[in-house]
Amino acid sequence: MTFTHQPADVPAELVALTRRLGDPAADLVVLAEGNTSVRLPGDRFAVKASGSRMDLAEAGDFVVGDLPELVEVLERGGTDQETLSRLLSAVPVRERTEAIRHRASIETLVHVVALAAGADWVAHTHPTAIVGLLAVSEARELWEAPLFPDEAVVLGEPVWVPYAAPGIALGAGVHAAVRERLDRDGAPPRLVLLGNHGIVALGASAAEVETITTMAVKAARVRAVALGAGTPAPLGIDHARELAGRPDEAARRTLLGGTRT
Numbered sequence: 001m002t003f004t005h006q007p008a009d010v011p012a013e014l015v016a017l018t019r020r021l022g023d024p025a026a027d028l029v030v031l032a033e034g035n036t037s038v039r040l041p042g043d044r045f046a047v048k049a050s051g052s053r054m055d056l057a058e059a060g061d062f063v064v065g066d067l068p069e070l071v072e073v074l075e076r077g078g079t080d081q082e083t084l085s086r087l088l089s090a091v092p093v094r095e096r097t098e099a100i101r102h103r104a105s106i107e108t109l110v111h112v113v114a115l116a117a118g119a120d121w122v123a124h125t126h127p128t129a130i131v132g133l134l135a136v137s138e139a140r141e142l143w144e145a146p147l148f149p150d151e152a153v154v155l156g157e158p159v160w161v162p163y164a165a166p167g168i169a170l171g172a173g174v175h176a177a178v179r180e181r182l183d184r185d186g187a188p189p190r191l192v193l194l195g196n197h198g199i200v201a202l203g204a205s206a207a208e209v210e211t212i213t214t215m216a217v218k219a220a221r222v223r224a225v226a227l228g229a230g231t232p233a234p235l236g237i238d239h240a241r242e243l244a245g246r247p248d249e250a251a252r253r254t255l256l257g258g259t260r261t
């Protein structure tokens with residue numbers, strides 16, 4: 001069994017983070033868009049259920065899953081969407097009639113990749129200011145280098161993932177891109193940019209993923225202003241990496257890439 005519905009195991013801090021990110025005033029998500037997750041003891045994690053709203057989140061709107069089982073789905077490849085949907089269905093601990101109401105988000109594999117790469121907290125949102133700049137043909141180039149120092153410091157070097165349909169295709173795309181970054185740096189990225197879709201913030205705390213999300217929105221607004229005023233002049237990539245502090249510590253404990261340390 002991969003998922004269960006057990007609200008008592010969902011940290012209050014996850015619910016609070018989800019509600020803050022879902023605040024309509026922040027314009028990060030609308031309706032049931034977006035999802036959050038956190039690592040739990042025993043190789044488990046809590047992730048938002050499909051169809052629930054972030055701004056109204058309660059502990060009962062999350063399901064608890066088994067991380068290694070889903071990492072295995074990604075590593076093995078070849079899983080079809082139908083099988084994934086079955087895997088994401090949660091079995092309630094008490095009321096079995098609620099089984100249909102609680103299914104892990106279709107974007108759960110994105111969280112699995114981030115958690116397996118070493119993040120403890122993950123927030124996936126669709127900020128209007130960012131999605132607009134991920135939905136132009138120059139998107140990848142636009143985000144290739146930071147435009148201002150705080151962007152480099154907080155966001156590091158984001159990973160780019162071209163558009164893929166939410167579900168197994170998106171999970172596989174994020175898996176490949178994050179693995180490549182892990183192989184290069186020995187540490188996960190802080191931000192993943194999903195073409196024509198949104199962002200994924202990876203952090204060690206709820207505050208960190210919120211900070212990364214906020215700075216990513218600012219970086220998008222700065223780009224929009226720069227594009228309106230002239231041609232953006234990004235910081236040099238070497239300078240940006242210096243600001244971000246290239247990870248040179250030993251590879252973090254990770255499930256991805258088979259480098260358990």
Ligand SMILES: [Zn+2]
Pocket residue numbers: 034107124125126197198
């Ligand atoms: Zn999404």
